[in-house]
Amino acid sequence: MASHETQTREVGTVDAHTMPQRARKAWRAWARTLVATTLLFFAVWIPRTVTLELFVTADEADWLQRSVEFTRALLQRNWAGTFQFIHPAETTLWTGSIGVLRTLPDFPALMAAIATPGQPLPLLDEWLLEATGVTPLHLLAVTRWWVVLIIALVTTLTFFPLRRLLGDGLAWVALLMIGWSPFMVGFSRELQPDGFLATFYFLSVVALLAWIYTGLRTRDLVLAGVAMGLAWLTKTPAALLVPAGGLVVGLEVWRRVRAEAAAPGAPSRGVILRRDAHVRRLVGGYVMGRGGYRPSSLRSFPPCGSIRWACSGTFTPSWSSTAAGTPIPTSSWAKPSTIPGRSSTRWPSLFRTTPPRSSGWRRHWWRPAPRRRWTGRPCAGRSAAC
Helix, strand or coil, rough: HHHHHHHHHHHHHHHHHHHHHHHHHHHHHHHEEEEHHHHHHHHHHHHHCCCCCCCCCCCCHHHHHHHHHHHHHHHCCCCCHHHCCCCCCHHHHHHHHHHHHCCCHHHHHHHHHHCCCCCCCEEEHHHHHHCCCCCCCHHHHHHHHHHHHHHHHHHHHHHHHHHHHHHHHHHHHHHHHHCHHHHHHHCCCCCCHHHHHHHHHHHHHHHHHHHHCCCHHHHHHEEEEHHHHHHHHHHHHHHHHHHHHHHHHHEEEEEHHHHHHHCCCCCCCCHHHHHHHHHHHHHHHHHHHHHHHHHHHHHCCHHHHHHHHHHHCCCCCEEEEEEEEEEEEEEEEHCCCCCCCCCHHHHHHHHCCCCHHHHHHHHHHCCCCECCCCCCCCCCCCCCCC
């Protein structure tokens, strides 16, 4: 009896010593994570905040003008007016709106004095300084500050899935190298879509890899899907994440099926592919995560329902660029005119199109050339009336 009481007392003493040790280890791990993420945030944020009022590129003037028009359309509930025709750029426009409203708190009254609803807004250079005393460059600097803040926060968030893949130290160093890359610093401190695209794209890839190789945690899959949706709403090259993710998932499924089929007495690979719970979670999670990201992301931006209209392929030519001195309009169903050659617009169109427009684009370039009814010779051009 005494021995039993002594044993119980010893177990209780061990537990009393073990619990504080576990608590201290958990506290130290939390403190290390807090210090690492804080240092990483400031290491990414500080270099991008230097000389934000310097002029860099004329593209930012266009995006600042679009941000003002986007904010005006939101406040006037003119949802069709939130659409702009170059890229989706939702993240860029919303960030620009934050900067506009922070700099111009009386923005609704100002818009009422500058232009009546339904009329186009004059260029900022024509009215901003005179009406508000704020220069366009100062307004641009404020919007850049918010761009830098969001990108620094998203880069810091990437540390959490990345450290489960590489470990704390290597993940921190990898993100620091990316954060200090001159190319990334330059693009991620401007009011334009490329910095947001690269940041959300990278977060989606890291979260997807963490989901596949660190336990199929639902939070990683959700993070990957949300980041991909934000990347897609920023710029259409994010669509490349769909086949890239499918390739990675397919390789992991093939590796697992092959390993299980090699065990003695294992069923056939077809049976494993159909019945293995891990394989079904991989495939099902990928389909749900990659198939459901876009509707959920569009729900996050309810005023921008005009994106659906933009994806319908019905908008008209609105912008032009120059190639060898020849204007190249971007038009509905990808039917360009006055171009020096098809190669000048075919490949850029892959990065500036939407699925409905790409179907018409393929129909235009690869449909069989019409032939004359009696002779069988090709018609001149692509006219069907011959």
